[in-house]
Amino acid sequence: MKLLPTLLAGAALALSAITAQAEVRFGVMNESYPPFFAKDASGHWQGWEIDLMDAVCEAMKEKCSIVDISWDGLIPALESKKFDVIWSSMSNTAERSKVIDFTDKYYNTPSSLIGPKDQKPGVTADDVQGKTIGIQVSTIQSEYYKKYFAKVAEEKTYQTLDEAFQDLASGRIDYVFGDSLALDAFLKTDGGKDCCARMGDVTDDKDVLGAGVAGGLRKDDTELKAKLNAAIAAVRASGKYDAITKKYFDFDIYGAK
Secondary structure, X not given: OOHHHHHHHHHHHHHHHHHHHOOEEEEEEOOOEOOOEEEOOOOOEEOXXXXXXXXXXXXXXXXXXXXXXXXXXXXXXXXXXOOOEEOOOOEOOOXXXXXXXXXXXXXXXXXXXXXXXXXXXXXXHHHHOXXXXXXXXXXXXXXXXXXXXOOOOEEEEEOOHHHHHHHHHOOOOOEEEEEHHHHHHHHOOHHHHHHEEEEEEEOOOHHHHOOOEEEEEOOOOHHHHHHHHHHHHHHHHHOHHHHHHHHHOOXXXXXXX
C-alpha cells in the first residue's frame, strides 16, 4: 500500500511529460532570412513565415514551438525527430521528395540573379560565362547551377546568403543566385541598393526549381500532413493569408495555382 503514492506520482510525472510534448514543433533555419523569418532584438522569431505558422497553428488548434537548425541540417533533423515539420522556405522538389514528404505549397516565387549595377542583365549560361556565382549550400539554386552553369561559371558556396551578399558588395564575387524575395530584401538595404541590381529571374526548370515552398514532413506522418493541409487551406479561405501577406509585400506571393 505504501507504494501507491509513489506509483501515482510516477504516473502523474509521465502524464505531465506527455502533455509537455503534445505540440507541433516547427523547424526553422537558424539564420535570418528576411522578410520570412528573423529574430528580433529580444530573440523572438518574427516574419511572414512565422506569422503564417501562428495562423496555421491556430487553425489546427495546436500548440506550436520553433526549433532552429542550420539550413543543411534541416532534413536530417526532421528524420531524427528533433522537430515535426520543416517550415523554412524549402521548395518541394523531386529530389527532396525522394527523402521527405511535403504539404501543399504556401508560396512560390522565382529564383533570381543579382549583380553589380554596371553588369549587363541576363540569366543564361552565356550571360554568366567566366563569372563567379555565390549560392547558399543545399538549395535549388545550387542544383540549377550544376545543371546549367557549371561548365561556364564558378560556384562559391555559403552557409548563409548574408555571407554571399557581403562578398558581392565587396566585389569578391560577380553574382548571387537565390530566391527573388530574399535578394530583393538585400537590394533594399543601404549596402545592396548602392552596389547591386536584379539581373533577371529563372523559372524554366520545374524539376529542379520545384513546385513551390511547402512544409517538409516525414514520409509516414500522414495525419500531420492532412492537418497542415487543411489548416493552410483554411487560412487562405479566411482571408488571413492575404492579411499577413499585406504586412510584408505589395503583391501576391502565393504564385500560380
